[in-house]
Amino acid sequence: MSLITLTTDFGTKDHFVGAVKGAIYSELSDAKIVDITHEISPFNITETAYILKNSYKSFPEGTIHIIGVDSELSRDNKHIALELDNHFFVCPDNGLISMIASEIKPTKIVEINIHDRIESSFPVLDVFVQVACFIARGGNLTVIGKEIQEFKKLVEIQPKVNQAQNQIIGGVLYIDNYGNVITNISLKMFQDIGKGRRFKASARRYSFSKIFTKYNEVAGDSAHDSIQYDGSKLAIFNSAGFLEIAIYRSNLATVGGASTLLGLNYRDPITIEFYNDSKPDFTPLS
Known part of the structure; x- marks a missing residue:
């Protein structure tokens, strides 16, 4: 059974959270999904980082964390997947990882490159779910992206x-x-x-x-x-x-x-x- 967490600024009024969960279950019917929170202030990266930094360690090693805050793909906001402290994170490269990884260096980071096959305005649903389910099946990160050494740093939170x-x-x-x-x-x-x-x-x-x-x-x-x-x-x-x-x-x-x-x-x-x-x-x- 795969354990996948969700951290987003989607709220619970709209269909977004339900759609993401449905997509995960369609890929992995035996998945276990845990909501960390969907009440992040819209686009608030530091709030996201604080909550995730202080919650992910409570989960078993191997847990996959999908982070859907400020996740629209752009030249300056790429999508990454990484292994850190024996956990996996699928998220935008918008600086939030710099707080989570302030004391622990990621084992591996890749820039997700499956966008060539998927064009979407809802990347958490269409991209992050696929990547998380691939990892849950035991897939290697380098299959879904090119390995990189750096991620965006948020200096303002230091x-x-x-x-x-x-x-x-x-x-x-x-x-x-x-x-x-x-x-x-x-x-x-x-x-x-x-x-x-x-x-x-x-x-x-x-x-x-x-x-x-x-x-x-x-x-x-x-x-x-x-x-x-x-x-x-x-x-x-x-x-x-x-x-x-x-x-x-x-x-x-x-x-x-x-x-x-x-x-x-x-x-x-x-x-x-x-x-x-x-x-x-x-x-x-x-």
Whole structure:
């Protein structure tokens, strides 16, 4: 049985997702299809990369991941298939792989070349499905494309380090279902650059001098009566290892989320400044 995941910005109102699944089952009747999400913001490559980077490892090795975001074929947006970390990805070469492959180098990458036989305005259905099913049957990547060594890099999703000013300059990468704001600053970078020093994290006119390890730590010793802390802002390194600005027990319908309450949006700058003195108002990560 082949395991194939789908990650798209198609939504669920239209026929697109159903058509893709139907095409897969027509090729592989015993396939197992898992929807990672179809609610990616339209054409949002960094959001796609963040979600996929933090979900693909939960699947068994050999899983095939079809990615349908900004997938229309063009001279600058080719289609690729690759093997990475014992998983297979079929996707556009629009830069999203550069985040997923930031720490692990692909074993093999090919530029898909079956377009000579297929002309389509819906490549996820007509091209990606065929490639995924070919891989699922044990096909070699080099049969469906020419091997290449490079893929498009997205420089904008990488935080910058200003050593002279003891700063990490990052930005908002993703806003989740709770309205929490996820940045591109990783715990590893924070620890490597900060080296245990005191710090201040700034987002617009808000600043944070403590980073929590759990959301309910904001309630401290009052965790048993934590309702009074609902709506408190906090910074935390989330389960994916990225700095997150959150509102404790946020509810978009009532309290609101960090994005709306703090006025933070995709690509807004987030900075962390480190200090060499011992100012008591800056608390290092515990």
